[in-house]
Amino acid sequence: KAGVTQTPRYLIKTRGQQVTLSCSPISGHRSVSWYQQTPGQGLQFLFEYFSETQRNKGNFPGRFSGRQFSNSRSEMNVSTLELGDSALYLCASSLGTVTNEKLFFGSGTQLSVL
Amino acid sequence: QQPVQSPQAVILREGEDAVINCSSSKALYSVHWYRQKHGEAPVFLMILLKGGEQKGHEKISASFNEKKQQSSLYLTASQLSYSGTYFCGTPAGISGNTGKLIFGQGTTLQVKP
Numbered sequence: 001k002a003g004v005t006q007t008p009r010y011l012i013k014t015r016g017q018q019v020t021l022s023c024s025p026i027s028g029h030r031s032v033s034w035y036q037q038t039p040g041q042g043l044q045f046l047f048e049y050f051s052e053t054q055r056n057k058g059n060f061p062g063r064f065s066g067r068q069f070s071n072s073r074s075e076m077n078v079s080t081l082e083l084g085d086s087a088l089y090l091c092a093s094s095l096g097t098v099t100n101e102k103l104f105f106g107s108g109t110q111l112s113v114l
Numbered sequence: 115q116q117p118v119q120s121p122q123a124v125i126l127r128e129g130e131d132a133v134i135n136c137s138s139s140k141a142l143y144s145v146h147w148y149r150q151k152h153g154e155a156p157v158f159l160m161i162l163l164k165g166g167e168q169k170g171h172e173k174i175s176a177s178f179n180e181k182k183q184q185s186s187l188y189l190t191a192s193q194l195s196y197s198g199t200y201f202c203g204t205p206a207g208i209s210g211n212t213g214k215l216i217f218g219q220g221t222t223l224q225v226k227p
Contacts, residue, residue, distance in 0.1 A: 004155075031213050042116075042220050043156075043201060048213035056206065056214035090155065094212055100144050100163060100205070101212050105155035 002026065004093050004106035012112045018079040021109045023091035025072050031055075031096025032074040033103065034066060037088040046089075049074050050096045078111075086113045115140050117202050119218035126192050126225050134221045136202030137184040144205060145178050145185040146215060151198040159187075159200075189223070197225045 005024040013019050025032050033056075034046040045058040049068035066076045072093075078085055088110050092103035117138045124132050136145060144163050150156040162178035162185060173190040189196055199222045203215035 033213055033215075035217075043203075043217040045206075045214050045216065050213065056211070058214070092156075096213060099211060100146075100161050102146070102158040102161065103148075103156075103212060103215065105148075105157070107155045 004091060004104050006089075006091055006106035006109050008109060009107065010110045010112075012114065013081050014114050015081055015083060017081050018077065019081060019111060021076045021078075021089055021091075021111075023074045023076070023093075023106060025074070025091075025093030026104055029093040029095055029104070030072050031094045032068055032072065033092045033094075034074070034076050035090045035092065036060075037090055037108070038086075043090070046076070055096075081113045083113050086111060116216055117142075117145075117204055117218040119200075119202060119221045121221060122219070123222040124224070126189075126223065128194060128225055128227055129191050130225075132189045132192060132223060134187040134189075134200050134202075134223070135184060136186070136218050137182075138204065140183070142178070142180055142183050142185070142204055145176075146203040146205075146212070147176055147185075147187055148201045148203065148217075149196075149198045150201065150220075156201060192223075192225045194225050194227065197223055199223070 033048040048056040068074045088108045090108045092105045147159040148156040178185045199220045203217040206214040
């Protein structure tokens, strides 16, 4: 079974630009969660999508948005990039229908904002 | 509220033991443990659901004391492969929905030969 795939692996953008990150979950998984990882803040929850609906949301500004498609693939968009948005963005997939289930993480997209 | 992990970092020699603690000021209903090696994705280790329950993965075990709102990860006879950053996480609500995990800041473990 293929794992969670995130593209691209690396991105370099400048302030003010926008960016779209992609995540393909494990086949059969309907839940996709997004996390921002920085050295100072650790793993911070962004949002979770389940069956094309946002089910949970973290404390991030509206510049961070996402969506999920009918095939469970998910995209995350960040508009008007700021220097502080530089981070590793991880997505994780799970079945989404069982409590206390394990998450399967992708390798992440490393975003650098210059 | 983010769980608090201690210590922040630990350096061991192969064969030594280590304990990583995770505590919360809010009630814990379950604790999830993940390990992330440098440059890799976090990988699931185990989930603890009940007070006092212990689970194991290789020579790594953990306990969960829901009354004390804390969990501890025990690494016995550490190996070089144990190096990485360990995160504890807990679901945001009592439902146990893992879709939103609140993670601690991580504990970096380095095992030296």
